[in-house]
């Protein structure tokens with residue numbers, strides 16, 4: 001397992017950005033109600049890059065922090081993409097809810113837990129190993145890829 005991928009810690013203003021980084025396959029923590037000291041401790045302890053809209057917090061994070069310029073999600077993603085040269089890795093996509101790892105599961109394992117239409121149209125499902133949420137690449141997946149391709153986005157390989 002390649003552990004050299006960047007890891008992030010998003011502050012409480014950056015929930016949408018955190019979810020997108022998880023889709024891209026980046027380990028990204030995001031907790032509401034985490035104070036500055038806690039988020040700094042987490043970033044240091046787990047070697048995470050701190051993403052924040054708080055200039056004060058960036059200063060405290062020293063070289064470990066990135067100040068996010070915009071409130072707009074697309075601009076935020078573009079900024080982080082450019083700064084760190086991010087690459088999507090679908091095999092590493094994480095749970096958007098809790099940042100857990102996803103495990104591939106067969107359709108018969110999720111029968112009853114997902115809509116019939118999803119079962120008919122998909123051979124592969126993913127279950128979060130932490131919170132149990134089930135994912136599949138339905139039509140929304142194309143919307144995700146479209147949005148990424150409108151940014152400065154590079155597919156892996």
Ligand SMILES: [Zn+2]
Nearest residue numbers: 095098128131
């Ligand atoms: Zn989860």
